Amino acid sequence: MQLMEMVQSCSTEDASSLAPVIVHCVDGASQSGLFCACWNICEKMAVDRQVDIFHTVKALKLKRYHFVNTVVRS
Numbered sequence: 001m002q003l004m005e006m007v008q009s010c011s012t013e014d015a016s017s018l019a020p021v022i023v024h025c026v027d028g029a030s031q032s033g034l035f036c037a038c039w040n041i042c043e044k045m046a047v048d049r050q051v052d053i054f055h056t057v058k059a060l061k062l063k064r065y066h067f068v069n070t071v072v073r074s
Helices: 003-014 030-048 053-063
Strands: none
Touching: 003 030, 030 053
């Protein structure tokens, strides 16, 4: 299953529930962080119709540094 399909699937299933979603990967950070970043981006897009991806990822990294492996700057 593609990452965005998985995020959308979890988001749709969770919409009627107040239960938290638990995400975990092998190292507990990198892939989990990517999933959480995508989730946050999708949620923000649904509400605001726009999102700043850089600041979304930066906010996650401030809470847990290894949440996303690298940030590519151009």
